[in-house]
Amino acid sequence: MQEELIGLGIETFKIALVLALPALLVGMFLGLAVSIFQATTQINEMTLSFIPKIIGIVIIVILTMPWMMNTMEDFTIRIFNMIPTFMQ
Structure with missing residues (x-):
């Protein structure tokens, strides 16, 4: 039971990181491009x-929204299905 909860916590952080990664990468690359532009001009x-x-x-959040919603929906359904095992 304790191992399952620890695994669930780790999986939660992994999913949060994967969902945030597209927006973070776009922000990083655009920031780098703007910095190079500012340095040259x-x-x-x-x-x-x-x-x-x-x-x-x-824009990237709008484009990846269906994938994000499906990922969160699958994870939420999995958590709801695990509730009876945690109630014992």
Whole structure:
């Protein structure tokens, strides 16, 4: 029982990381691209770094939303099916 709960906790963190990874990667690559652009043009506008990241992350979240929802739905169903084993 204790091993199952520890495994469930580890799986929860793995799923959270996998679901956040597309948005984090897009934000990182867009931030790198904007930094290179700012370094080459010597434009140091603060909003220039935030606007492309926000737009990119919103777009990637919209595009990956069906996959994210299916992953969360499968995990939630699995947890609900495990409830009777934890009640013993």
